[in-house]
Structures are given as structure tokens and as C-alpha cells.
Amino acid sequence: MKPLNGRCEQTLPQKSHPFAKGAGEARLRARASPPPVTMKSAAVLLAGLLALTAYYVYLPLPSTVSEPWRLMLLDASFRVAQQSCNLVHFLGLGHHLRALNFLIGAFDQLNPQSSEGVKITDTQFDGVEVRVYEPLAKGGAKLRRSVVYIHGGGWALASARGGYYNNLCSIMAESLDAVVVSIEYRLVPDFHFPVQFNDVLQATKHFMLPEVLARYSVDPSRVAISGDSAGGNLAAAVCQEMTQEENVTTRFKLQALIYPVLQPFDFNTPSYQQNEVTPVLPRFVMVKFWLDYFNGNYDFAHSMVVNNHTALDMSEANAFREHLDWTFLLPSRFRKNYKPVAHATGKAEIIRDIPALLDVRAAPLLAEKEVFRIQPKTYILTCEIDVLRDDALMYAKRLEKAGVAVTIDHFEDCFHGCMIFTVWPTNFSAGFQTRDSYIKWLSQNL
Structure with a gap:
């Protein structure tokens, strides 16, 4: 008991000082200054977040593009908005396009x-x-x-x-x-x-x-x-x-x-292949815009990306094929080394369910030559x-x-x-x- 009392007497604070010395001061210092390990962890975490942000924002762009980092930031902002609105859609809180249009309207202000x-x-x-x-x-x-x-x-x-x-x-x-x-x-x-x-x-x-x-x-x-x-x-x-x-x-x-x-016939033209993940409008997003326009099934999107909706066994599509034969219609500097994508067999149900894919009111490029002949300058x-x-x-x-x-x-x-x-x-x-x-x-x- 005496040793214990002795220790107690030594650790009792003085009335003139609000804190005890010794262990109390150590605890105070611990609270005031985080250990070096904590500081190091925060620095590592911050560096990791910066790296992830840079990875999310960065896109390889042609050397000719002006203001590349501003374009990357614009694209990243648009992707964040789209993904947030997709989450809203997934949670059943509203259609993703209504939510996205609301955000665009707010930004427009x-x-x-x-x-x-x-x-x-x-x-x-x-x-x-x-x-x-x-x-x-x-x-x-x-x-x-x-x-x-x-x-x-x-x-x-x-x-x-x-x-x-x-x-x-x-x-x-x-x-x-x-x-x-x-x-x-x-x-x-x-x-x-x-x-x-x-x-x-x-x-x-x-x-x-x-x-x-x-x-x-x-x-x-x-x-x-x-x-x-x-x-x-x-x-x-x-x-x-x-x-x-x-x-x-x-x-x-x-x-x-x-x-x-x-x-919406060919999603593998040279520009679609070259700019597949381009800023603002990547290929898959454009395919989904078409499906939304026609009120089509999103399950068709991946098949359409690889042109399964206009495969060679689709008689309805074959009637329009020559109207957008880019191997003939595009100059060589735009064709580059890209090859046409036309499968022997595809998913006939896509055209059957969405006949508007071949409607010239939606796809003016599919119009006949007689229509082109009477267009204005x-x-x-x-x-x-x-x-x-x-x-x-x-x-x-x-x-x-x-x-x-x-x-x-x-x-x-x-x-x-x-x-x-x-x-x-x-x-x-x-x-x-x-x-x-x-x-x-x-x-x-x-």
C-alpha cells in the first residue's frame, strides 16, 4: 500500500496546474501530435487518391488536340455525371437521362x-x-x-x-x-x-x-x-x-x-474504331443514345457495337449496304488501315424489334440517290x-x-x-x- 500511495502522491496534479505531469503529459502530446506512422499513412493515402484521380482523368489524345488537359477534365466531369445518373437509375430513383438533363440544366445556369x-x-x-x-x-x-x-x-x-x-x-x-x-x-x-x-x-x-x-x-x-x-x-x-x-x-x-x-447501321467505321473511347462521346455511349431514341432494349448494345444487327445474313440491311460503303466513300487518309466489320451471321431480332434502325427519317445517310440529288447547297x-x-x-x-x-x-x-x-x-x-x-x-x- 505504501509504495502505491507513494506513487499516487507523485502523480497527483498540483492545484495550480490543470494537467498532471509524466504520463498525463505524454498522453497530451500523443493527442496533440499524431505519430509519424499516421502522417506517413495519410501521405500515402493522399498520393494514392491523386494517382487514382489522374488515372480516371487521363485519356490518350492525339498530339494535334488543343488544350488536352482541359478536354480530359471536361470528359471526366461528364463521365462522373453520367455514372452518378446511372446509379440513380439503378436505384429506381429516376431515369438516368432525366437526371443527367437536370444536371446539365443546373450547370447551364x-x-x-x-x-x-x-x-x-x-x-x-x-x-x-x-x-x-x-x-x-x-x-x-x-x-x-x-x-x-x-x-x-x-x-x-x-x-x-x-x-x-x-x-x-x-x-x-x-x-x-x-x-x-x-x-x-x-x-x-x-x-x-x-x-x-x-x-x-x-x-x-x-x-x-x-x-x-x-x-x-x-x-x-x-x-x-x-x-x-x-x-x-x-x-x-x-x-x-x-x-x-x-x-x-x-x-x-x-x-x-x-x-x-x-x-446506326455501322458502328465500326474508321472514326468509330479510332475514337472508340474518345472524350465526350465514346462509341458505346453513342450506341446507347440510339437505343434510347428508339426506345430499344439495352441488351442489344454490345451486339450493335460489333455490327451484329446488320450482319450479312440480314436481307433488310443488305439493301442499304452500298449507301455507306466507307471503303469507297472515304478518302484514304481517313480510311487508314482500318477494316470493315461485317459478320456472316448476326442477331436478326434486333432489326425485327427496332425496325427504325433502317428508317431514313432516323438515318438520312441511308436515303436513295434521287433524294440526295435534290438537296440544297x-x-x-x-x-x-x-x-x-x-x-x-x-x-x-x-x-x-x-x-x-x-x-x-x-x-x-x-x-x-x-x-x-x-x-x-x-x-x-x-x-x-x-x-x-x-x-x-x-x-x-x-
């Missing part, structure tokens, strides 16, 4: 919507929502030229009213001194093909009526139709439809297609870093073969979707480069 110099009106053309841009500068008594514009987004994303497209159409209207009509077609997953096509066709036909053109002081001989990506698909399809209709009194002077998606913008590059180049070649004047504006250092990325924080030099070239061509030709 970061973009200031300036309309100086342009009058913006939201209205309806024959029941379809549109946004009309009219330059405020007085043009005197002269009639103005006009552009009907259809936004991209895989038939499922973005909006005519969103910051990105609002910015683009405002600049077009002011730069061209033109009336721009941006069509707010209904989106997947609430609506599927052919609703989007019909919306654009309906609104465009209404705008092209002589009395409507007169209301907006538009010269009926100077109207173009244009769109990017899925919007380019709708623009090309509607242009084909309207050129064939005999009761249409006003025709387009031009069509301008920005990296359009034009066919055409501008086609393509990017090297894009799975859709060859869709557009084959379309251009078929137009040229049919006797249509075509301008191909190809950008080696640009990527799919870049033209709308001209506002912070996604203000890419590729966006300004492609947008300015596109507007310059319209200015010179419309």
Missing part, C-alpha cells in the same frame, strides 16, 4: 444569358415550342435572311433555352443580321422516334409559310436549316423530307450540318476527334456524287460538341474556331 442587340421571343409554331431571335439593329425595309436551328444532345439532352444554345443563336442572329428560329423539340425518355423528327418538321413547315416569313420580315429565298450532332441528324432528315414534298412552296437555300449523326463541319466524323464525310461524298455543291470544313484538333463550348468554364479555343468558321460560311453563302 452558370452561363450568363446576354441578349444585347437581339430580341428573344418564346412562342409556338403549330403547337411546337420555339425560341425566335431577331436582331434589334434596324435593317431598313430590306428582308432578312434566316436560319432554322436544331440543338444537339442525343435527342435527350440540352435545350433551345439553355445557356449554351441561347448564346450560340444570339451570336448567329447578331453576326448574320438574321432571324434565327431554335426549335425546342420534345426529348427522350418521355418521347421517342419519330416524335422529335415530327416536331422539327411541323415547326419548320409552319415557319416556312409565306405569311409567317412575312411576319418576321424574312426573305423566303434566303432560309437555311442547320443543327449540331443529333440536331444535325434532324436537320438533314427534315431537309430531305421537305425537298420531296410537292406542296412546300418555300425551299431551303442551304443546309449546314455540324458533326451530325446520320446512321451544303456545309458540313467535322472534327477528327469524333466517332461521327465518317458519318458526315460519307454524307458529303454522296451529296457530291449526286451533283450537290458541298463544303467540308474539317478540324484536325477539335472534338465532338466543341462548337457550343465558348463560355466559361468550358470556353475552349476549339469552340471559337469552329463557331467562327461556321458563321463565316453562312455569312458568305446565305
Whole structure:
């Protein structure tokens, strides 16, 4: 007991000091300063997280691409958003495309919507929502030229009213001194093909009526139709439809297609193979956009990636095969050493369940030569870093073969979707480069 009492007397704190000495001070030091082992573990953990982040963000890109790290960060952000929305879908909390469109809309709010110099009106053309841009500068008594514009987004994303497209159409209207009509077609997953096509066709036909053109002081001989990506698909399809209709009194002077998606027949063109995991729009994502557009079964996706839906034993597909024979339609510098992928046998149930895969209203590249022959003068913008590059180049070649004047504006250092990325924080030099070239061509030709 005495030794114990002795020890107790030695470890009792003094009344003037709140802490005991000895073991108490050691415990205090332990709490105040983590052991070196803990610091080392934290450093290793941080280094591991940084390495994983770099691994997730990094993508091999061609040496020609401008601002590669910014593009990688954009792509990584988009992948995170997509994977988060896929989780929402998996948990049954909502459709992944609705969730993704919500995120895009929220991000869109970061973009200031300036309309100086342009009058913006939201209205309806024959029941379809549109946004009309009219330059405020007085043009005197002269009639103005006009552009009907259809936004991209895989038939499922973005909006005519969103910051990105609002910015683009405002600049077009002011730069061209033109009336721009941006069509707010209904989106997947609430609506599927052919609703989007019909919306654009309906609104465009209404705008092209002589009395409507007169209301907006538009010269009926100077109207173009244009769109990017899925919007380019709708623009090309509607242009084909309207050129064939005999009761249409006003025709387009031009069509301008920005990296359009034009066919779901062959997902192994050289650009699909070359850019399989390209930023923004990898091949598998494009296949899923098609399936969403047609309300198809996701179980078909992997078969479609390897062209099992258009194998050689598919009589329905064989009728269209020569319309997109890229071994003939593409220049050698784009074909490179890639080989066509055409299996002897495939999954016939895909075409049977999704006949729209071969519908020219969804796949304008599959149209007959007679349809190409009556198309207007055409501008086609393509990017090297894009799975859709060859869709557009084959379309251009078929137009040229049919006797249509075509301008191909190809950008080696640009990527799919870049033209709308001209506002912070996604203000890419590729966006300004492609947008300015596109507007310059319209200015010179419309």
C-alpha cells in the first residue's frame, strides 16, 4: 500500500496546474501530435487518391488536340455525371437521362444569358415550342435572311433555352443580321422516334409559310436549316423530307450540318474504331443514345457495337449496304488501315424489334440517290476527334456524287460538341474556331 500511495502522491496534479505531469503529459502530446506512422499513412493515402484521380482523368489524345488537359477534365466531369445518373437509375430513383438533363440544366445556369442587340421571343409554331431571335439593329425595309436551328444532345439532352444554345443563336442572329428560329423539340425518355423528327418538321413547315416569313420580315429565298450532332441528324432528315414534298412552296437555300449523326447501321467505321473511347462521346455511349431514341432494349448494345444487327445474313440491311460503303466513300487518309466489320451471321431480332434502325427519317445517310440529288447547297463541319466524323464525310461524298455543291470544313484538333463550348468554364479555343468558321460560311453563302 505504501509504495502505491507513494506513487499516487507523485502523480497527483498540483492545484495550480490543470494537467498532471509524466504520463498525463505524454498522453497530451500523443493527442496533440499524431505519430509519424499516421502522417506517413495519410501521405500515402493522399498520393494514392491523386494517382487514382489522374488515372480516371487521363485519356490518350492525339498530339494535334488543343488544350488536352482541359478536354480530359471536361470528359471526366461528364463521365462522373453520367455514372452518378446511372446509379440513380439503378436505384429506381429516376431515369438516368432525366437526371443527367437536370444536371446539365443546373450547370447551364452558370452561363450568363446576354441578349444585347437581339430580341428573344418564346412562342409556338403549330403547337411546337420555339425560341425566335431577331436582331434589334434596324435593317431598313430590306428582308432578312434566316436560319432554322436544331440543338444537339442525343435527342435527350440540352435545350433551345439553355445557356449554351441561347448564346450560340444570339451570336448567329447578331453576326448574320438574321432571324434565327431554335426549335425546342420534345426529348427522350418521355418521347421517342419519330416524335422529335415530327416536331422539327411541323415547326419548320409552319415557319416556312409565306405569311409567317412575312411576319418576321424574312426573305423566303434566303432560309437555311442547320443543327449540331443529333440536331444535325434532324436537320438533314427534315431537309430531305421537305425537298420531296410537292406542296412546300418555300425551299431551303442551304443546309449546314455540324458533326451530325446520320446512321446506326455501322458502328465500326474508321472514326468509330479510332475514337472508340474518345472524350465526350465514346462509341458505346453513342450506341446507347440510339437505343434510347428508339426506345430499344439495352441488351442489344454490345451486339450493335460489333455490327451484329446488320450482319450479312440480314436481307433488310443488305439493301442499304452500298449507301455507306466507307471503303469507297472515304478518302484514304481517313480510311487508314482500318477494316470493315461485317459478320456472316448476326442477331436478326434486333432489326425485327427496332425496325427504325433502317428508317431514313432516323438515318438520312441511308436515303436513295434521287433524294440526295435534290438537296440544297451544303456545309458540313467535322472534327477528327469524333466517332461521327465518317458519318458526315460519307454524307458529303454522296451529296457530291449526286451533283450537290458541298463544303467540308474539317478540324484536325477539335472534338465532338466543341462548337457550343465558348463560355466559361468550358470556353475552349476549339469552340471559337469552329463557331467562327461556321458563321463565316453562312455569312458568305446565305
